[in-house]
Amino acid sequence: MNGSDVGASRVAPTGRRRRRRTRVDWFLTALRVSMIALVAVGLLAFIAQEINPDNPFARWANPDATGLTGAQFRGLVISGIAQGSMYGLIALGYSMVYGVLGFINFAHGEVFMVGAMTGMITSNKLADAGLWESNFIGSLVFIVVVSIIVSSLTAVVMERVAYRPLRGAPRLIPLITSIGVSFFLQNASVVLLGPASKSYPDVPDWVKAKHTFLQIEGAKILVIVVAALSMAALWYYVDRTKTGKAMRAVAEDAEIASLMGIDVNRTIVKVFAVGGAMAGMAGILWGILFRSVIHTTGFLPGIKAFSAAVVGGIGHLGGAMAGGLSIGVAESVGPLLILEPLGVSGVSQLRDAVAFSMLIIVLLVRPAGLFGERLPAEDRA
Amino acid sequence: MKRKLLTLLAALFALTLFAAACGDNGDDATDTATAPAATEAPEEEMDEPEEEMMDHLGDGSLGVAEVDEGEEIQIRSLNAITGDVAFLGLPNQRGVELAIEHFGPIHGFGVDIGTGLDDLCSADGGQAAAQAIVADDSVVGVIGTSCSGAAVAAAPLITNAGMVMISPSNTSPALTSDLAGTAGENYSVGYYRTAHNDLYQGAAMAEFVYEDLGLTNAAAIHDGDPYTQGLAQAFADAYEELGGTVTGFTGVNKEDTDMVPVLTEIAAGGPDALFFPIFQPAGDHIAAQASGVAGLENVVLLAADGLLTDGFLELSQTAGMYFSGPDVRFGDNTNESTGRTADDFLSEYETLYGGAPEAAFWAHSYDATTLLLEAVEAASYVDGDTLVIDRQGVRDYLNGVSDYSGLIGSISCDEFGDCGAQRITVIHHEDPNDIATSKANVVFEYP
Amino acid sequence: MSSADSGTASSAERVPLLEMRKVNAHYGAVHALRDVDLSIYEGELVCLLGGNASGKSTTLKTLLGMLKPTSGEVVLDGEVVNDRPTSYRVARGITMVPENRRLFKRLTVRENLQLGAYLRKDSDAIAADMERVYELFPRVKERLAQKAGTLSGGEQQMVAIGRALMSQPRVLLMDEPSMGLAPALVQQNFELISQIHEAGMTVFMVEQNANMALGIADRGWVLQTGRVVLDDTAEALLANPALRTSYLGGGKGNDEGETAADDAG
Incomplete structure (x- = not known):
């Protein structure tokens, strides 16, 4: 049914299947192509430059490029993975709440900040008592527990006070509310703890020193390992336990879930609590790695974690972690790997831009995210 | 179609984030450099020089500020007194207050700084505070801002209104000159500073x-x-x-x-x-x-x-x-207007505020204030019961400052308002x- | 009402398993149920017939506690459960196979069945019930690890019934079991229901397809604009010309319905 008889059957099924390309389509295609071309040229220039610094292609792209040594490249990747695993842990909370309630809880970044602040207060108290130095691992476990409790409680109270009364309202309303909650938590932190940045106590040398294994700092190994364990625990919880199944059931169809005898409200509370716990865990890891927190600590990591959740496919837990890692590595490696060889100056200031470009590229190529399932619309009715 | 549009919207949203991320830096300076140009200097009533006029500096070209009997000479303090940099701004403001007290009345008129204003250490904060200041045409001069970023926005507004601005802690070369005879891109006539040029x-x-x-x-x-x-x-x-x-x-x-x-x-x-x-x-x-x-x-x-x-x-x-x-080793430098040394200041500061100042620019602030008050004294005369301050005269005085002895050392102003001792350690x-x-x-x- | 009484003479002394007494329910300003009386006895297969927007789904929601009645009582096994949440009622033996099956499509078939037994703690009995479902639907056993969304319509119907059975219900509510299925499957589906009923399950079914439903049911009601207009045995209803005019005729308006109601009374 091509060609000649199209005019005769304007409304024929063929017409519907081969939809006319709109201007939006052309624009999106152009955007996709140019984004991918940019990344490809940058990468190629980088590779050319690594093979031979005087490679004409590399010279053409950026005559001043210096290239990276293997150790530097490895350092970037590891630092990106460490940063990305924290984004991933935070992203889980965004993704889970979106899964059950269908709205983005923008205050989730602040839950992470609350976790980091709690860790700061607790660890300094332990340091005053001399326990931080004498029993670092024990102290670490203790601050993790306290921080997880506090941030879970924060998330649960937030749900109870700010979001539950809005259940059933259009999604935009809890979303705007969550921005309000976010400001509230930031300002509460200023009021309670002051506006200056605050430090974690000094960590033992083995945490700061590089280890023979891949030349990674102890803190980064700690962050990556703990994040992986937390993720595994969460996966087990959601995939294997009864409560986890209930969460997934509520996420898919709350009405039918309640028909199974699942208490939907309690399940939602648990989702907030678990998301809060993951954010609290990320807060502690942040404190151990960077050792400084301020009331705005949650903002940028929060936005990036949200991007990570979208990149991975919002509602998908593995996707959230993968999205976090990809954004972490992209913003760490991207400026020097893609932008520097292209001759962009001051590339390190563009790391946030790289992180968000990653979001744009993924949205353009796979609108549902890396792992997002595209279910037909009626399935979510 | 709907899905495509959603994708496009999402992409645009992400682009906005992108732009916000890239535009975070440097923007402030460019935004605000152009904004203040729109503000007109209030038309001052041009007083004809009168015969009985006392000897004073200035030709009246910028108008005058008049202080009636029972009222006070108005100057302002504009410093970062809240937020992360309050450690810098609060001692600055206290330096202004103490300098006014030590200097005493000018031709029998007291000096008032009103409420200490906040520059928030940002272009926005500087602009908002400057607008509030210029709305009051009795103000002669401003001690501030604490931060260069705030000054970029505040200085054009304040100086266009005929007032002078003396900063105790701005150090950006853009606000004065490159030290080789070229004005910085944010230089305004009527801007001075006692801090060093970076x-x-x-x-x-x-x-x-x-x-x-x-x-x-x-x-x-x-x-x-x-x-x-x-x-x-x-x-x-x-x-x-x-x-x-x-x-x-x-x-x-x-x-x-x-x-x-x-x-x-x-x-x-x-x-x-x-x-x-x-x-x-x-x-x-x-x-x-x-x-x-x-x-x-x-x-x-x-x-x-x-x-x-x-x-x-x-x-x-x-x-x-x-x-x-x-260089904060002020030793026994003495402010020639008040006769105080840095030690005198510090002991009084500690008595009043219960601790030493956290940042070093209090001395620059003190000297900036005494310079402004000297300038007002030199540019004013009493006409009946009214004190008349010639705004151009205030600038004339500051332009001519040479080897003034301050807490920070010997102060001389160059043609672009750099008056600091320029001693670095x-x-x-x-x-x-x-x-x-x-x-x-x-x-x-x-x- | 004489005919209805005679139809259930044998169970007249017994307490109904599930009952609605003069129930009124509203959706905002819409008066969805008007003085509805229903009683379902243990071991029965009964059906509620009605056209679109006649209040059938509202009846189910009210029975399950997803909607609170504005007046009247919902009685489960002799207990007034108006203020009890769905989970409580499910624990007390009521469950539903929803319209269009509504499986958790992203969960596996096994997980769907497990969720059916969510409120139960007796893992041995759960395993035994699982086996019973496999016996009933051998196809389901083959698909256990598959995501429910990947099954065919007929298989999904089996899983939906299996999931409902996993809660060990005493009464099974079925919302429009013929909805969205191919005609051959509809036939098969009613056979399934009949089979479950014969195995001893009390079934309360809501349907538009009166001929099919009454073909397997013991008794039935006809609901029109929120009011019960006919209440009789299945045979009597099939034979009743009022059923044809008021309901199978396509629900042409209130007048006929009112006449039918008068006739029934």
Whole structure:
């Protein structure tokens, strides 16, 4: 049914299947192509430059490029993975709440900040008592527990006070509310703890020193390992336990879930609590790695974690972690790997831009995210 | 179709984030540099010179401010008195208050600063406060701002209104000149400062690194703020002038925590020294992460007065760093208007406020205020019961300041409003557990 | 009402398993149920017939506690459960196979069945019930690890019934079991229901397809604009011309319905 008889059957099924390309389509295609071309040229220039610094292609792209040594490249990747695993842990909370309630809880970044602040207060108290130095691992476990409790409680109270009364309202309303909650938590932190940045106590040398294994700092190994364990625990919880199944059931169809005898409200509370716990865990890891927190600590990591959740496919837990890692590595490696060889100056200031470009590229190529399932619309009715 | 549009919207949203992320730095300066031009100077009533007029400076070309009997001469303090940099702004404002008290009445009229205003250490804050100030045409001069970023917005508004502005702690070269006869891009006639020009600080650090430490490769990192950008640039220029090689010059975002990428970018050039004249908390992270990046294991870390705070010096990773800053060894310098020394000021400050000032620019603030009051005295006369202050006369006085003795040393103003003593020192910070010793451990003096 | 009484004479002394007494329910300003009386006895297969928007789904929601009645009582096994949440009622033996099956499509078939037994703690009995479902639907056993969304319509119907059975219900509510299925499957589906009923399950079915439903049911009601207009045995209803005019005729308006109601009374 091509060609000649199209005019005769304007409304024929063929017409519907081969939809006319709109201007939006052309624009999106152009955007996709140019984004991918940019990344490809940058990468190629980088590779050319690594093979031979005087490679004409590399010279053409950026005559001043210096290239990276293997150790530097490895350092970037590891630092990106460490940063990305924290984004991933935070992203889980965004993704889970979106899964059950269908709205983005923008205050989730602040839950992470609350976790980091709690860790700061607790660890300094332990340091005053001399326990931080004498029993670092024990102290670490203790601050993790306290921080997880506090941030879970924060998330649960937030749900109870700010979001539950809005259940059933259009999604935009809890979303705007969550921005309000976010400001509230930031300002509460200023009021309670002051506006200056605050430090974690000094960590033992083995945490700061590089280890023979891949030349990674102890803190980064700690962050990556703990994040992986937390993720595994969460996966087990959601995939294997009864409560986890209930969460997934509520996420898919709350009405039918309640028909199974699942208490939907309690399940939602648990989702907030678990998301809060993951954010609290990320807060502690942040404190151990960077050792400084301020009331705005949650903002940028929060936005990036949200991007990570979208990149991975919002509602998908593995996707959230993968999205976090990809954004972490992209913003760490991207400026020097893609932008520097292209001759962009001051590339390190563009790391946030790289992180968000990653979001744009993924949205353009796979609108549902890396792992997002595209279910037909009626399935979510 | 709907899905496509959603995708497009999502992409646009992401682009906005992108733009916000890129535009975070430097914007402030450009936004506000153009904005104030729209504000017209209020038309002052031009008084014809009268016969019985007393001898005073000024030709009346900018109009006058009149103070009736029973009223007070109005000046303002515009400093960063809240937020992260309150440690800088509060001592500045207190310096103004004490200077007014010590100076005493002018031709029998008292001086009032109203309520201390806040520049929020930002262009927006500077602009908002400046608008409030110029709405009151009885104001003659302003002591402020604390931050260069705020001054960029405030200075054009205030000086266009015929008032003068004397900053105790702006150091950006853009606000005055390049010291070679060219006005900075943000210079306004009627702007003065008692703080040093960062070209001197940059030159001091460059000379120290190149000549005293003998290092020939150095890199610099700023955070996009006019102050940090100006100082890092001043350092880089002076260092190359001396014969050193600048192996890297780049920026971070103020909120960045993971500094490995930026440090890797810097490491690619193989520097021996790294100068990062920025603030906390970004400075904390650079100091902590530098030695972990391949190629920077033995790099010498250098910072400036923005990080010369107790909170930073206490951090273990700062051991061994060098800091440049204004020379704060005021000794027995005496302010010629009030006869007070720095010691007198400090003991009075401690009695009043229960502790020593946290930042060094209180002395600059004190001197800035006495200079303004001297200028008002020289440019005013009593007409019947009214004190008449010639606004141009105030500027004439300040333009002519030469070898004025202040707490900070000998003060002379150049043609672009730089009046600072321009004395810079570099200290070596050896022990984070003994900050007081570090602060006094001067290893280099400039000039 | 005489005919209805005679139809259930044998169970007249017994307490109904599930009952609605003069129930009124509203959706906002819409008066969805008007003085509805229903009683379902243990072991029965009964059906509620009605056209679109006649209040059939509302009846189910009210029985399950997803909608609170504005007046009247919902009685489960002799207990007034008006203020009890769905989970309580499910625990007390009531469950539903929803319209269009509504499986958790992203969960596996096994997980769907497990969720059916969500409120139960007796893992041995759960395993035994699982086996019973496999016996009933051997196809389901083959698909256990598959995501429910990947099954065919007929298989999904089996899983939906299996999931409902996993809660060990005493009464099984079925919302429009013929909805969205191919005609051959509809036939098969009613056979399934009949089979479950014969195995001893009490079934309350809501349907539009009166002929099919009454073909397997013991008794039935006809609902029109929220009011019960006919209440009789299945045979009597099939034979009743009022059913044809008021309901199978396509629900042409209130007048006929009112007449039918009068006739029934």
